[in-house]
Amino acid sequence: MAEQTGGDPLFESHDPIFNRKELLHVGHVPDEDRIVGRDDEIQSVAAEVGAITRGDPPNNVMIYGKTGTGKSLISRHVATRAQDAARGNDIDCGVLYVDCSEANTETRTTRQLALNLKEQTDYQQNIPLRGVGTMEYYQHIWGILEACFDAVVVILDEIDKLDNSNILMQLSRAREAQKTDAYIGVIGISNKVQYRETLDERIDSSFGHRELFFHPYDASQLREIMRNREDAFQPDVLEDGTIELCAALAAKKHGDARKAIEILKEAGELARRTGSETVSEDHIQQAQEVAEINRIEELTSGATVHAKLALYALASCIITGDRETYKTREVYERYVGICELVATDPITENGLYRQLKEQAFLGVIESEKTGGGRSQGSYLLHRLVTDPKHIVKAVRRDASLEDLPTDDRLRETGPSTGNRDVDLTSFS
Ligand SMILES: Nc1ncnc2c1ncn2[C@@H]1O[C@H](COP(=O)(O)OP(=O)(O)O)[C@@H](O)[C@H]1O
Ligand SMILES: [Mg+2]
Structure with missing residues (x-):
């Protein structure tokens, strides 16, 4: 075990999980032989x-x-x-x-x-x-x-x-x-x-x-990047399959090496906090959720309150409904109800449409044009690229929006939360 005590036992570390944690720090510049792929x-x-x-x-x-x-x-x-x-x-x-x-x-x-x-x-x-x-x-x-x-x-x-x-x-x-x-x-x-x-x-x-x-890294490249830093952990602490899982999750979401390494580090910290002797796939899963919420928060940090409320509205539709995609009109109706909850004046439907388009640009949602049949004309369907509960959590981190219902609460109370006036039949 490489102990870095500076020669003074007072600073001896007995970290059961990490050996050289600095290898996982955001600003860390890896040596040449740790650059892969x-x-x-x-x-x-x-x-x-x-x-x-x-x-x-x-x-x-x-x-x-x-x-x-x-x-x-x-x-x-x-x-x-x-x-x-x-x-x-x-x-x-x-x-x-x-x-x-x-x-x-x-x-x-x-x-x-x-x-x-x-x-x-x-x-x-x-x-x-x-x-x-x-x-x-x-x-x-x-x-x-x-x-x-x-x-x-x-x-x-x-x-x-x-x-x-x-x-x-x-x-x-x-x-x-x-x-x-x-x-x-x-x-x-x-x-x-x-x-x-x-x-x-x-x-x-x-x-x-x-x-x-x-190009974004694929799973096998991410795996190799993380394998090359395995010595950030104490020997035998990483359970079999953890790096593979972490790489697979990161490759599926974004192929971002920084994020993959962050998840690995967060998983280690989680294991340490909970007194576990090893880092398991479960820790990786949980860490991935935290990382995803951070990512969404980062992406939306520059967005207006209305953009955040629009995202929250779409997440709320998905959580309480039985579909993955919703029309601009549906999101708007939900949004208006939510504005009432946080005592904010809603913007127009067209304004909200523009906010949604901007979010699509950031990669948080995907919008797709669909023909509604001859008589109805075409309309946009919006879907979230991430789990709606991550959106709810990320949006609630905005201090002015922390009173919005949690995802659990939305699930319990259904669409009525923040949506008193909307007729449910219009959602199908
Ligand atoms: N090929 C690689 N091998 C090892 N580590 C890598 C590799 N690519 C990225 N990383 C790690 O991911 C972090 C992010 O990479 P960076 O070069 O900052 O990405 P970008 O500038 O494209 O956002 C780096 O600090 C490094 O630790
Ligand atoms: Mg960079």
Whole structure:
């Protein structure tokens, strides 16, 4: 057993479940030999930026893919390896990483790039934290690159959160505009494939770039990713079949490696809290539910109260009814009753329809157009992509909505809860 006590027995851990829990932490960057199932992607990214290691100009590349498909991990991994290989060839290569979901303006991004560069060198000039504009940060960036680097890989993660794409043009034109002689290779990362179109509209050909698409992991890849971190647990703690189950559940829902690892960790914590000596399939199931509620809450965190009430209304229809899909009208009627419960003025049916469409966009619901027969015209049918009780739980986590009935209560009392005026016969 690897005990990490720092030499002081006071801090000796006797964790019966976890051995190296840090392997399961969200921010944990796995060692090279723990990265699995992304060999082709690693090769592809390396092929775009790799010229740097030979003193040649790299290609820019955009990576698209859903969350948890290894985009950030693989980008950093390849960039660091390129840097090492370049150094082996006596080429001074820097790696810069900016999370644009935090640095979401050009000024913030350039400031972080400048500060990041300064940290990696002995550049003496002061870089002000505030009170100066984008142009001044660019000056520092060009200055440091010119003085200290032959090449640099710039990773702009979650680039779709950036309010404009000028920085892509600045970086790709820097040499041409004689700002610096250093080669600059940009790796842009986006969770949204839709960003691709807006990018084309916003930039010109100077940011010539290749595109890569990372696909969700399948069950066997997720299994391997988790197997590679089995030593997060004490020996023999994970029961047979637990990793397989976790991988199967995650692959079915989203193929997100981060979520799969989170479920495994949550299952371990559950086992520990309940005094169990092993982690069982049951723990995985329960952990998966918690993770799913968290996921829904995350997805809907930016949504309006009405969008949440609309989701709750659809969940309520499904829980109390005997169908999986409901018409906009049916959801609306339920929604109006629920608004009364929480003393909120309802929006119009058309407004609610738009909210539902937005939720469909987030991947929480699916809406499908159905012909209602010649006389009735076509209408939309909405279904939940997840278990309705997860929606109810996630929505009730909003402090202003915590008084809504729980899913158990909905089941007991039927559709009458929050729905006094609606005639049930209209639901069939
Ligand atoms: N191929 C992989 N091998 C091992 N761990 C992985 C792999 N892909 C993702 N992970 C784990 O999942 C987490 C999420 O991956 P990340 O690269 O942040 O995904 P994305 O940027 O696409 O959202 C990482 O921190 C890492 O721990
Ligand atoms: Mg990422």
